[in-house]
Amino acid sequence: MASRRSGPAGGLGTVIGVVLLIGLAILIIKWALITAAILAVPFGIWWLLDHEKRTRPVREAQQAAAAAAARRTEVESRAVVDAAGGCGWCGSRIAHRDARTGALMPPREFHRDEVEQAIAITA
Protein backbone atom coordinates (compact mmCIF):
# COMPACT_ATOMS: atom_id res chain seq x y z
CA MET A 1 0.00 0.00 0.00
CA ALA A 2 2.56 2.50 1.14
CA SER A 3 4.97 1.49 -1.64
CA ARG A 4 2.30 2.08 -4.34
CA ARG A 5 1.49 5.55 -3.07
CA SER A 6 5.10 6.64 -3.14
CA GLY A 7 6.61 7.64 -6.49
CA PRO A 8 5.28 9.69 -9.44
CA ALA A 9 1.83 8.02 -9.58
CA GLY A 10 1.18 8.71 -5.89
CA GLY A 11 2.16 12.39 -6.37
CA LEU A 12 -0.23 12.76 -9.35
CA GLY A 13 -3.05 11.24 -7.32
CA THR A 14 -2.47 13.81 -4.58
CA VAL A 15 -2.49 16.67 -7.11
CA ILE A 16 -5.77 15.44 -8.65
CA GLY A 17 -7.26 15.09 -5.18
CA VAL A 18 -6.25 18.64 -4.26
CA VAL A 19 -7.63 20.02 -7.56
CA LEU A 20 -10.88 18.14 -7.02
CA LEU A 21 -11.16 19.49 -3.46
CA ILE A 22 -10.49 23.06 -4.62
CA GLY A 23 -13.03 22.61 -7.43
CA LEU A 24 -15.58 21.29 -4.96
CA ALA A 25 -14.91 24.19 -2.59
CA ILE A 26 -15.35 26.74 -5.41
CA LEU A 27 -18.57 24.96 -6.46
CA ILE A 28 -19.96 25.13 -2.92
CA ILE A 29 -18.99 28.82 -2.57
CA LYS A 30 -20.60 29.63 -5.93
CA TRP A 31 -23.74 27.75 -4.95
CA ALA A 32 -23.90 29.62 -1.63
CA LEU A 33 -23.41 33.02 -3.31
CA ILE A 34 -26.03 32.34 -6.00
CA THR A 35 -28.49 31.07 -3.38
CA ALA A 36 -27.89 34.17 -1.26
CA ALA A 37 -28.39 36.44 -4.27
CA ILE A 38 -31.65 34.71 -5.19
CA LEU A 39 -32.95 34.79 -1.60
CA ALA A 40 -31.88 38.40 -1.09
CA VAL A 41 -34.59 39.71 -3.43
CA PRO A 42 -37.72 38.25 -1.73
CA PHE A 43 -36.28 38.69 1.75
CA GLY A 44 -35.27 42.26 0.93
CA ILE A 45 -38.77 43.06 -0.28
CA TRP A 46 -40.27 41.38 2.77
CA TRP A 47 -37.95 43.34 5.10
CA LEU A 48 -38.83 46.64 3.41
CA LEU A 49 -42.58 46.00 3.66
CA ASP A 50 -42.30 44.84 7.27
CA HIS A 51 -40.14 47.82 8.21
CA GLU A 52 -42.63 50.18 6.54
CA LYS A 53 -45.54 48.56 8.38
CA ARG A 54 -43.79 48.73 11.76
CA THR A 55 -42.61 52.35 11.47
CA ARG A 56 -45.78 53.86 9.93
CA PRO A 57 -47.68 54.35 13.25
CA VAL A 58 -44.64 55.97 14.82
CA ARG A 59 -44.17 58.27 11.83
CA GLU A 60 -47.85 59.22 11.78
CA ALA A 61 -47.80 59.94 15.50
CA GLN A 62 -44.72 62.14 15.04
CA GLN A 63 -46.41 64.02 12.20
CA ALA A 64 -49.59 64.49 14.26
CA ALA A 65 -47.58 65.75 17.23
CA ALA A 66 -45.64 68.14 15.00
CA ALA A 67 -48.87 69.42 13.45
CA ALA A 68 -50.44 69.93 16.90
CA ALA A 69 -47.34 71.78 18.11
CA ALA A 70 -47.37 73.99 15.01
CA ARG A 71 -51.08 74.69 15.53
CA ARG A 72 -50.49 75.61 19.18
CA THR A 73 -47.63 77.92 18.24
CA GLU A 74 -49.76 79.57 15.57
CA VAL A 75 -52.75 80.15 17.90
CA GLU A 76 -50.61 81.29 20.83
CA SER A 77 -48.76 83.72 18.57
CA ARG A 78 -52.00 85.73 18.36
CA ALA A 79 -52.19 86.16 22.15
CA VAL A 80 -49.33 88.62 22.43
CA VAL A 81 -48.87 92.31 23.07
CA ASP A 82 -49.24 93.92 19.65
CA ALA A 83 -47.17 96.74 18.17
CA ALA A 84 -49.45 99.41 19.70
CA GLY A 85 -49.07 97.89 23.20
CA GLY A 86 -52.60 96.41 23.26
CA CYS A 87 -53.81 92.84 23.39
CA GLY A 88 -53.37 90.96 20.13
CA TRP A 89 -56.02 88.44 21.11
CA CYS A 90 -59.04 90.60 21.96
CA GLY A 91 -57.84 93.99 20.64
CA SER A 92 -58.11 95.72 24.00
CA ARG A 93 -56.00 98.90 24.20
CA ILE A 94 -55.70 98.58 27.96
CA ALA A 95 -53.31 96.05 29.45
CA HIS A 96 -55.01 93.10 31.15
CA ARG A 97 -54.83 92.85 34.91
CA ASP A 98 -55.41 89.91 37.20
CA ALA A 99 -58.93 90.21 38.70
CA ARG A 100 -57.76 89.25 42.19
CA THR A 101 -54.30 90.74 42.56
CA GLY A 102 -54.49 93.57 40.03
CA ALA A 103 -51.10 92.58 38.64
CA LEU A 104 -50.41 93.03 34.93
CA MET A 105 -50.95 89.83 32.96
CA PRO A 106 -49.59 88.96 29.52
CA PRO A 107 -52.35 88.28 26.95
CA ARG A 108 -51.42 84.60 26.74
CA GLU A 109 -52.02 84.12 30.47
CA PHE A 110 -55.15 86.32 30.58
CA HIS A 111 -56.78 84.49 27.64
CA ARG A 112 -55.44 81.04 28.59
CA ASP A 113 -58.87 79.33 28.47
CA GLU A 114 -59.85 80.93 25.14
CA VAL A 115 -56.49 79.99 23.63
CA GLU A 116 -56.93 76.40 24.79
CA GLN A 117 -60.49 76.34 23.37
CA ALA A 118 -59.29 77.68 20.01
CA ILE A 119 -56.60 74.99 19.87
CA ALA A 120 -59.07 72.25 20.86
CA ILE A 121 -61.66 73.36 18.25
CA THR A 122 -59.22 73.45 15.37
CA ALA A 123 -57.25 70.34 16.34
Ligand SMILES: [Zn+2]
Ligand atom coordinates in the same frame (compact mmCIF):
# COMPACT_ATOMS: atom_id res chain seq x y z
ZN1 LIG B 1 -57.06 90.50 25.52
